[in-house]
Every structure is written in structure tokens, then in C-alpha cells.
Amino acid sequence: MRRALALAATPGVPMVADTRRVGCVLLDAEGRTVAEGHHRGPGTPHAEAAALARAGEAARGATAVVTLEPCHHTGRTGPCTEALVAAGVRRVVFAETDANPVAAGGRARLEAAGIEVEAGLLVDEAAALAAVYRRAQQQQRPYVTWKLAATLDGRSAAADGTSRWISGRASRRDAHRLRAACDTMLVGTGTVLEDDPRLTVRDEQDRPAPVQPLRAVMGLRDLPVGARVLDDEADTVHLRTRDPRSALAELWVRDRQRVLLEGGPTLAAAFLADGLVDEIVCYVAPVLLGAGRAAVGDLGIPTISRALRPRVTDVTVLPGLDGEQPDVRLTLDPRET
Numbered sequence: 001m002r003r004a005l006a007l008a009a010t011p012g013v014p015m016v017a018d019t020r021r022v023g024c025v026l027l028d029a030e031g032r033t034v035a036e037g038h039h040r041g042p043g044t045p046h047a048e049a050a051a052l053a054r055a056g057e058a059a060r061g062a063t064a065v066v067t068l069e070p071c072h073h074t075g076r077t078g079p080c081t082e083a084l085v086a087a088g089v090r091r092v093v094f095a096e097t098d099a100n101p102v103a104a105g106g107r108a109r110l111e112a113a114g115i116e117v118e119a120g121l122l123v124d125e126a127a128a129l130a131a132v133y134r135r136a137q138q139q140q141r142p143y144v145t146w147k148l149a150a151t152l153d154g155r156s157a158a159a160d161g162t163s164r165w166i167s168g169r170a171s172r173r174d175a176h177r178l179r180a181a182c183d184t185m186l187v188g189t190g191t192v193l194e195d196d197p198r199l200t201v202r203d204e205q206d207r208p209a210p211v212q213p214l215r216a217v218m219g220l221r222d223l224p225v226g227a228r229v230l231d232d233e234a235d236t237v238h239l240r241t242r243d244p245r246s247a248l249a250e251l252w253v254r255d256r257q258r259v260l261l262e263g264g265p266t267l268a269a270a271f272l273a274d275g276l277v278d279e280i281v282c283y284v285a286p287v288l289l290g291a292g293r294a295a296v297g298d299l300g301i302p303t304i305s306r307a308l309r310p311r312v313t314d315v316t317v318l319p320g321l322d323g324e325q326p327d328v329r330l331t332l333d334p335r336e337t
Contacts, residue, residue, distance in 0.1 A: 001025075001065050001095060001122045006180045007038040007047070008067045008129055009258065010211055021133055022047040024066040026055050026089075034058045046071065048080040052087045060088035067126045069098040069119065072105040081109040091116040095126035129181070132258055135278060141248040142259040144276055146268055147178060149283040150295040156265065157293040161194070168324040171283040176201055178281060182213055182260040184251055187229075188267040189219030198228040199262070208233055214256060218247045218267075244271045269297035272308065272334065280310055280332040283318075286325050310334040 007023030024047035026034040035058070037050025045053065048070055052059050064070075070080035070092065084092060092110055097119060110117050136143045149167040150156055157163035165172065179185065185199040201209040212234035217223060220240055229236055237254070239247045244267075251259060261271060271277050282295075301307055310332035320326045 001067070001093070002125075002177070003033075003036070004047075004065050004067050005095075005122065005125055005129060006209075006211075007036055008126075009181045009183065010038050010040075020068055021129060022066065022068045024048045024051040024064060026051050026059055027063045027065065028058070029061060034062050043076045046077055046080050049077065049083050052083055052089075055087075061090045062087075063091040063093060064089050065121075066092065066094045067129070068096050069094045069104075070106040070110065071098060072109045079106075079109075081106050081113075084110065084115065085113045089115060091118070093118045093121055095119075095121055095123045096130070132278075136257045141245075141252050141276075142184065142256045143278050144248070144259045144261055144271060145178070145182065145279040145281055146261040146271065146277045147175060147281045147283075148268065148295050149175075149285065151285055151287040151289050153288055153290065154295050155289040155292040156295040158289055159291045161293070163195070163293075166287060167283040167285045167327050168318070169321045170318040170324070171285070171327040171329065173204060173321075174318060174329060175283065176203070179213060179260055180209060182258045184214045184216050184256045184259045186216045186218065186247070186251075186259050186261050187263040189217055189221040189223065190266065191263050192217055192223055192227050192229055193221070194264075196228050197262070198231065198233065200233050213260070214251075214254070216247070216251060216256075216259075218242070218244075218263075242270075244274050244276050248276065265294055265297040268295075269299055272296065273299060275335075277334050280330075280334055282330045282332070284328045284330060286327070308334060 004023035004025045008021040023038045025036050028034050035051045035055035037047045039047045048064060048066055064084060070084060072079050072081045092115055098104055107117050132143045148156060151166060179201045199215045200212055203209060215229050215234050215236040216239055217229060218239040218241055223230060223238060239250055241247055312332050314331035316329045318327045318329055
């Protein structure tokens, strides 16, 4: 299901209000992937139909894992329920029940055809994915998640500039999961010059993911010819602006819908000050430095009564790997309610 969610977030799908982002993975009896598919926009095959077309006869007896209840109506395309029945799928597992009354009834149709159905797997993550794209449509700009790793005293780097690694392997692995849910990584030119990041998504074996987000660098300074962000592992765009709104506007024109902000404290402060951060994901490590670079730059807040107080939406302890201490992942909503 996590793979299906990642497929649903594949970059480049047109943002249309009545089009849901859906991913589907077909598994054989041994749990091996037979085929994958995702909805690519209005008028294109739905995720299930795309996966079934790739699988052919191998779909018979398979399990379809899909992020949304298969639709049971004819719109721009035919009903996914009938495609699943005709293909001989044995079992369907979906995350979200389709709340659209026009498309409802998928589960009942599948069960009537003798297909085993299970619902609710990773439903919160599927709902969050939908919320991201609804927010982007409302704002007419990409949804922005600011990701950071910090010590207990709010430092993102030591006094000598070193920052690898503040967080543990579990946090870094989780951060790649977060990257995979976004279609754009965004940093400033300063981060490229200081840290030379690659900004790619990698799996648990440190292999590059088959689909990579766009790498965006904003700022007026030129990028070094040998910068890793310019390698051929993913596409890169240099946004020659220091204005967050201009950067997001250009990304929106490029059909970018979810941006992961991974820049330094100055860039983070600029986006926060302009009210352009929709979500904060902070990995807090059991580390104290006492000095060094702050996790965020000057926000122009003169007194505690005017402090920005994001609303905590999730607190998760990430158990340490290979003897490391656990980190805490905080997910917060900085928007005014």
C-alpha cells in the first residue's frame, strides 16, 4: 500500500478538482508485484485499469492493492469494478472508501462477484494525500512541507558547520519516504554550495527510486558545474529568484503540486514569514550542541507572546537502528485555524 501511495503521488499528473490521485499495485499469490499503475489525469485509465492492462493474463488470481475504493460508474472511463471482475482478480485491498456518491458502490459490486475485499489499510495516509492536493488546488500553488532535523536545543548544524548526522538512520530512512510522497525537492543555492546534496529518493538499500522528484534550486547565484544536484539521476531546475512566491508560481506552472522544502534556515524563515508552509515535519534527535546554526532564521518575532506556535498533529518515536538512540518525528500544522 505504501508503494501504491507513492504511485498516487507520481509527479506530473494534472491538477483537476474532480480528479483523485490513485495508485494500484497487483500482487501474485506469493506477494510478488505483477504490475503497477496510477491515474495520470482526466480521461486517462484509472489506476486499476492501467495496472490490469500491464498485467494481462497475470492479473488472474491476483490481489489488487489500491489507494481508493474502485469506482462503480461510467464517466470519462469505464467502471474499475467491472475491469477487476473481468480480469479475474481474487482479492482487493483499498485504503479509502470513495465518498463521492457518483462513484460509490465499488465494494458491494466486488463482493457480489465473489471477490474478497479488505478496506482501511493506511487510510489516514491516503486521506492525507488527498488533503494535500485539495489544498494545492485551493491555493493555486504547490503544497509546501518543510522538513528539518534538529537537536534538542534547536540546532541544525554544529559551530564548525558539520551536520551529518544529527538524526539517526531511522529518521533518514523515514525522510526518504517523505521525499517519495512529494514531486519536488526545493533548496536554496546556499545549501547546494555548502552541503552539495544530491536530493534524490533512495530505498532502504540505498538504491535510487525508479521515479524521482524534480530538484529545484532557488537563488541568484550560479550553481557549480560539478554539483551533485546537476547529475543525471533526476531532473533539476534553477529558479533564479529569492522570492518564495515567485518560486512556487513557477513550480505550479510546471504542474508541481507538493514541494518538500529542504533548504537552510534562511530559506525556511522566508517561507514561514510569507505564510507559505503548509506542514512541518521535524526529526528531533537526542543530541545537544549548545552552539551552532539555528534550525530556522530570524522570523522577526520580538516577544514570546507573538511566537509562532504550530499545532502538533502527530508525534511518533522512530526506534533507533543498529544500536542508535530513537529520534522523535513531530508533524505540525503552522497555519492559522
